[in-house]
Amino acid sequence: MKSPITGLLAGVALSALGATSALSQDLTIFWAEWDPANFLQELVNEYEVETGVTVTVETTPWGDFQTKAFTEFNARGSAYDMIVGDSQWLGAASEGGHYVDLTDFFNEHNLGEVMAPATVKYYAEYPGNSGKFWAVPAEGDAVGWSYRKDWFEDPAEMSAFNAKYGYDLAAPETWAQLLDIAEFFHRPDEDRYGVAIYTDNSYDAMVMGVENAIFSYGAELGNFETYEVDGYINSDAAVAALEDYKKLYGFTPPGWAKTFFVEDNQAITEGLAAMSMNYFAFFPALLNEATNPHAASTGFFANPAGPSGDQFAALGGQGISVVSYSDQQEESMKFLEWFIRDDVQQRWAELGGYTAHAATLSSAEFRNATPYNEAFYQTMFKVKDFWAVPEFAELLTAANRRLYPYIVGDEGTAKETLDALASDWTKTFRSYGRVD
Amino acid sequence: MANGVMTQLDPASRAATRGWSDLTIRNMFVIPTIAFLIIFNIFPLLYSLGYSFTDFRASTSAPANFVGLRNYRELLADPFIWKNFTVTAKYVLISVTGQVIVGFGLALLLNRDIPLKGLITTLLMLPMMLSMAVVGLFWKLLYDPSFGIINYALGLGKFEWLADPDVALWAVALTDIWMWSPFVMLLSLAGLSAVPKHLYEAAEIDRAGQIYTFFRITLPLVAPILMIAIIFRTMEAFKTFDLAFILTSQPNAELVSIRLYKMAFLEWQTGKSSAFAYIILIMVVAITNIYVKYLNKVKER
Numbered sequence: 001m002k003s004p005i006t007g008l009l010a011g012v013a014l015s016a017l018g019a020t021s022a023l024s025q026d027l028t029i030f031w032a033e034w035d036p037a038n039f040l041q042e043l044v045n046e047y048e049v050e051t052g053v054t055v056t057v058e059t060t061p062w063g064d065f066q067t068k069a070f071t072e073f074n075a076r077g078s079a080y081d082m083i084v085g086d087s088q089w090l091g092a093a094s095e096g097g098h099y100v101d102l103t104d105f106f107n108e109h110n111l112g113e114v115m116a117p118a119t120v121k122y123y124a125e126y127p128g129n130s131g132k133f134w135a136v137p138a139e140g141d142a143v144g145w146s147y148r149k150d151w152f153e154d155p156a157e158m159s160a161f162n163a164k165y166g167y168d169l170a171a172p173e174t175w176a177q178l179l180d181i182a183e184f185f186h187r188p189d190e191d192r193y194g195v196a197i198y199t200d201n202s203y204d205a206m207v208m209g210v211e212n213a214i215f216s217y218g219a220e221l222g223n224f225e226t227y228e229v230d231g232y233i234n235s236d237a238a239v240a241a242l243e244d245y246k247k248l249y250g251f252t253p254p255g256w257a258k259t260f261f262v263e264d265n266q267a268i269t270e271g272l273a274a275m276s277m278n279y280f281a282f283f284p285a286l287l288n289e290a291t292n293p294h295a296a297s298t299g300f301f302a303n304p305a306g307p308s309g310d311q312f313a314a315l316g317g318q319g320i321s322v323v324s325y326s327d328q329q330e331e332s333m334k335f336l337e338w339f340i341r342d343d344v345q346q347r348w349a350e351l352g353g354y355t356a357h358a359a360t361l362s363s364a365e366f367r368n369a370t371p372y373n374e375a376f377y378q379t380m381f382k383v384k385d386f387w388a389v390p391e392f393a394e395l396l397t398a399a400n401r402r403l404y405p406y407i408v409g410d411e412g413t414a415k416e417t418l419d420a421l422a423s424d425w426t427k428t429f430r431s432y433g434r435v436d
Numbered sequence: 437m438a439n440g441v442m443t444q445l446d447p448a449s450r451a452a453t454r455g456w457s458d459l460t461i462r463n464m465f466v467i468p469t470i471a472f473l474i475i476f477n478i479f480p481l482l483y484s485l486g487y488s489f490t491d492f493r494a495s496t497s498a499p500a501n502f503v504g505l506r507n508y509r510e511l512l513a514d515p516f517i518w519k520n521f522t523v524t525a526k527y528v529l530i531s532v533t534g535q536v537i538v539g540f541g542l543a544l545l546l547n548r549d550i551p552l553k554g555l556i557t558t559l560l561m562l563p564m565m566l567s568m569a570v571v572g573l574f575w576k577l578l579y580d581p582s583f584g585i586i587n588y589a590l591g592l593g594k595f596e597w598l599a600d601p602d603v604a605l606w607a608v609a610l611t612d613i614w615m616w617s618p619f620v621m622l623l624s625l626a627g628l629s630a631v632p633k634h635l636y637e638a639a640e641i642d643r644a645g646q647i648y649t650f651f652r653i654t655l656p657l658v659a660p661i662l663m664i665a666i667i668f669r670t671m672e673a674f675k676t677f678d679l680a681f682i683l684t685s686q687p688n689a690e691l692v693s694i695r696l697y698k699m700a701f702l703e704w705q706t707g708k709s710s711a712f713a714y715i716i717l718i719m720v721v722a723i724t725n726i727y728v729k730y731l732n733k734v735k736e737r
Contacts, residue, residue, distance in 0.1 A: 067701045074494040074704075092704070096496040188594070191582075202685050203702070255581035257599030258685045272582070390496060393703040401516060405687055409601040 026054045030080040033059035039352040073098040081326040084318045090126035092390040099134045100322040106133040119356035122385045123319035135319025137356035142313045142379045147275040150297035171301040182251040185274035194251030196267030196276035201400040205260040208314040215312035215384045217241035227434040229425045234418035242414040246407045257408050279316045280376045300372035302379045315383040398424035488711035495704035507711035520695045528673040534613035539620025547628040561618045572682030575611045604686040620665045627661035663731040
């Protein structure tokens with residue numbers, strides 16, 4: 001009788017010891033499962049060499065990321081010391097008390113100027129223009145486009161295109177050209193299609209895709225200060241943008257109804273589409289001969305301008321926040337101090353991370369490092385994002401359920417769709433007391 | 437004698453030598469189970485009933501406010517929620533009907549002496565042994581319009597199984613039928629083999645036709661066990677999540693469980709989703725009750 005209890009006690013003591021020793025040295029960063037997370041792990045290995053503190057980047061698939069992170073937050077769990085959270089979470093995570101207020105850290109290190117302005121605005125500050133910061137911009141990202149240079153540069157295609165549309169075939173500079181080129185290359189009988197876009201309505205994929213059109217057509221989702229949406233999201237410009245996004249859907253490969261970054265990259269690697277929308281973070285795979293047989297002939301361009309010359313792109317990317325329930329906040333702050341150092345940010349960019357560090361971003365070295373870095377650099381100064389309020393997920397659900405049947409299911413008109421969406425969003429904002 | 441052994445403790449057993457009574461032993465088995473049920477089932481059930489009357493959100497630190505029946509009222513007045521229920525009802529109907537027809541048909545075919553009967557039965561049961569998520573991923577590839585084997589085998593060209601809003605739900609149901617017909621087959625086989633042979637012999641002597649024999653002898657005698665299979669499959673189909681979630685995101689195929697998941701774990705509307713879960717629970721209990729009543733009636737016959 002005695003010995004099992006002694007054994008049990010010894011076991012408990014041992015595991016407690018193990019836990020404390022782990023606590024004093026190890027940091028865990030939680031992120032989604034994708035290439036940048038692997039690059040970050042490589043980067044933090046260098047932190048370990050420098051300081052002896054082991055940092056582990058723990059990941060989970062994208063579809064599961066928000067659920068898993070918030071489940072841990074809601075349980076006040078200390079499993080993660082830091083989290084590279086999505087930009088829309090800022091409202092929910094800061095108001096919920098899940099993130100440590102980094103305003104002092106931000107001001108002390110003058111991060112408002114060290115990091116690119118758009119990244120500070122969308123990855124760190126909440127509420128907008130409040131001067132309160134909750135994250136350090138880590139991975140800059142936005143939507144860009146890849147295209148098949150060999151198809152575009154084929155002399156026969158070029159002359160046929162010029163004969164049909166009256167101008168030269170090249171990477172599109174406007175959405176009107178994008179539509180023409182998509183239509184031109186859409187040849188189902190040859191198993192070639194015009195364009196690959198986002199249509200997955202399970203989280204924010206399709207909405208980001210539509211945003212690219214809406215923002216470049218000069219429309220807005222709403223007024224981010226007064227939460228007024230009627231007259232913004234259903235404006236004439238927004239209606240025209242949605243109509244054109246639906247037109248693009250008509251030029252996608254068959255079965256293009258639940259597609260996100262994987263499918264859009266596949267459209268290029270499988271030789272299905274002439275052009276494909278995707279986040280810059282997924283472009284390294286397109287330059288790799290091992291993953292893309294057409295790597296040598298893949299080109300890139302920034303999201304084209306709308307009819308009135310406005311040019312914006314939907315923002316991706318994330319900042320690193322310190323989790324309030326972590327018992328190693330001090331150690332985490334030390335890590336952040338290391339992370340924002342100029343040389344570390346440069347190394348981060350070298351490893352493949354999309355730094356938000358303004359000086360690194362604008363260096364000729366970075367801009368010439370890959371065929372898409374220049375487009376990325378330009379895009380990062382003209383990005384816009386979705387709502388970051390705590391109820392953003394409800395707003396996304398409403399957007400998905402209104403936009404999807406119109407784009408994919410051919411139900412109703414763009415005007416009806418956006419009017420209904422404006423009314424849904426107003427109702428949601430009203431229930432949270434943001435509008436009367 | 438046999439009964440005595442079942443209920444009375446053998447005086448030579450170890451339990452008896454320790455001085456444990458029957459009652460002690462019974463409690464030792466029953467109490468942990470009941471405690472487990474109360475802690476992990478009953479308590480959360482009641483707790484979430486409480487939440488269903490509040491505006492609680494698990495993702496914020498704001499306290500929950502009592503809102504009375506507002507969550508229920510809003511849910512029942514939401515046309516999108518009703519669409520989810522309609523979609524689910526359609527799905528249950530297609531999927532369970534399909535499974536009963538295919539499963540019972542297979543059972544009839546197997547209910548005779550054929551070579552390799554054991555092997556065939558085992559092979560037919562493989563689909564239901566796979567994980568739902570794996571089946572979902574696997575059928576997504578089979579349905580693919582560009583390289584899927586289904587379109588190739590049936591010569592359907594680029595038919596869009598999962599992207600066509602009118603077809604997606606049927607495609608999900610078809611996968612469910614493929615996966616769970618073996619379950620209906622298994623129960624039906626058990627029922628069929630229990631039908632006394634002399635009834636068929638008597639029918640043959642009376643020169644009853646095959647159809648007459650099927651509807652007058654086979655079906656009534658297998659009905660109770662078939663009903664049990666239908667109850668299980670209806671409940672499961674009503675709760676289907678993984679298969680539909682992986683296969684498609686068509687609003688026309690958004691089942692109630694998917695909507696519930698999104699409401700609870702993407703939007704973190706904890707109070708409202710508790711109310712939604714209760715509405716679903718009441719519906720499942722009601723449907724099951726109708727079936728059970730019917731089952732009892734069938735048994736009485």
